[in-house]
Amino acid sequence: MVTESVNVQRDTSPPQRLDLPLVERRQAGRDYVRLVLDAPAAWESLPGQFLNVLCESDPRAAVGSERRTLALDEGGEWPLATGLELGRRKWPFVRRPLSVSRVLRSGVNVRLEMLVRQVGSGTRFLAARTPGTPIDVVGPLGNHFTLPGDDRLCILVGGGCGVAPIFGLADWFLERGRACVLIVGAPAFEELPVVFRETPPATGDAVAPCPGFADPDIDVETILSTDDGSAGFHGTAIEAVRRRLKDVGDDRPIALYGCGPERMMRALARLAERRGAPCQVSLECFMGCGVGLCLSCARKMRDPASEKGWTYRLTCQDGPVVDAHDVVWQ
Ligand SMILES: Cc1cc2nc3c(=O)[nH]c(=O)nc-3n(C[C@H](O)[C@H](O)[C@H](O)COP(=O)(O)OP(=O)(O)OC[C@H]3O[C@@H](n4cnc5c(N)ncnc54)[C@H](O)[C@@H]3O)c2cc1C
Ligand code: FES
Incomplete structure (x- = not known):
């Protein structure tokens, strides 16, 4: 099944390298930090697009050895680097892809929100930056989610760090007056990437709306789910979707949108297929360059024109x- 023009780039700034000042940093749940960056007034990106972020305080720093520096601008030779030297580096060599979670506009001020889960050296480097530090980014990169062509109900599902673009997607639907429900899932309460200003929802079987967990608020019906039942709906995000769909009824057309772990996205794709609904997902994978050069993000996608029935596509x-119906799930 084919949804609308998922790959069309519209109304977004051309990718560029920028030093964006970090203006705000806040812990969000146990593992996440919310970073807010100042962006140029002309910044335009759409939900799903990402930044490739340098996680290194000095890009010209020595490759492993303190004695040799990169001096490419001065026409110097690229230093010989052994695996051992690279292994000794404190910070990662390649940039790290991170979604633009939300674009916050106030008058001419544009701010980009990122939600960073600290999983390794790169994300820990970023999480440790203090306000005032410039963050070296390349972006906006990649394609973006698209709106459905009619007024069907859209269910937006985020899990893990995949919640980041889903928050921005909810803002985007809201701005365009589209009906949507946001479902945010995590294994347990402390793993939810949210800042609660109000009492977190009690656990139970209800898929009850939960206000006051984002800043600024996301003003759409939001359901939180935890696998262990420590807050919100007791069950996975996909079970919460199924429960919400029971209330919606079989006749109401819907569209599903998701970003999260592979298993969650595969389950969402199956649910969409059974219901005959369009489904767009944002894929997670390792990336290097972010611009189609290194081939590190190749992924099997269905291709009826190919003899094998699939072909490799670059996720970046x-x-x-x-x-979601085009993905060869792993
Ligand atoms: C398009 C895109 C958007 C993303 N948006 C966000 C975001 O908004 N917020 C966020 O926190 N993360 C996001 N990620 C994931 C993020 O890029 C990785 O977590 C990050 O690169 C890890 O870097 P590191 O140096 O901290 O960890 P590393 O030391 O490189 O790895 C630590 C651990 O994380 C795993 N890992 C590393 N990179 C990835 C990856 N890309 N996908 C899955 N597992 C990985 C490794 O297997 C390892 O177990 C996004 C990834 C992509 C492809
Ligand atoms: S990240 Fe280099 S080709 Fe996609």
Whole structure:
């Protein structure tokens, strides 16, 4: 099944390298930090697009050895680097892809919100930056989610760090007056990437709306779910979707949108297929360059024109947002 033009780039700034000042940093749950960056007034990106972020305080720093520096601008030779030297580096050599979670506009001021889960050296480097520090980014990169062509109900599902673009997607739907429900899932309460200003929802079977967990608020019906039942709906995000769909009824057309772990996205794609609904997902994978050069983000996608029935596509260019029905799930 083919949804609408998922890969069309519209109304977004051309990718550029920028030093964006960090203006705000806040812990969000146990593992996440919310970072807010100042962006140029002309900044335009759409939900699903990402930044490739340098996680290194000095890009010209020595490759492993303190004695040799990169001096490419001065026409110097690229230093010989052994695996051992690279292994000794404190910070990662390649940039790290991170979604633009939300674009916050106030008058001419544009701010980009990122939600960073600290999983390794790169994300820990970023999480440790203090306000005032410039963050070296390349972006906006990749494609973006698209709106449905009619007024169907859209269910937006985020899990893990995949919640980041889903928050921005909810803002985007809201701005355009589209009906949507946001479902945020995590294994347990402390793993939810949210800042609660109000009492977190009690656990139970209800898929009850939960206000006051984002800043600024996301003003759409939001359901939190935890696998262990420590807050919100007791069950996975996909079970919460199924429960919400029971209330919606079989006749109401819907569209599903998701970003999260592979298993969650595969389950969402199956649910969409059974219901005959369009489904767009943002894929997670390792990336290097972010611009189609290194081939590290190749991923099997269905291709009826190919003899094998599938072909490799680059997630950084043909994605990260794809039609879930086209994915060869791993
Ligand atoms: C398009 C895109 C958007 C993303 N947006 C966000 C975001 O908004 N917020 C966020 O916190 N993270 C996001 N990620 C994931 C993020 O890029 C990785 O977590 C990050 O690169 C890890 O870098 P590190 O140096 O901290 O960890 P590393 O030391 O490189 O790895 C630590 C651990 O994380 C795993 N890992 C590393 N990179 C990835 C990856 N890309 N996908 C899955 N597992 C990985 C490794 O297997 C390892 O177990 C996004 C990824 C993509 C492809
Ligand atoms: S990240 Fe280099 S080709 Fe996609």
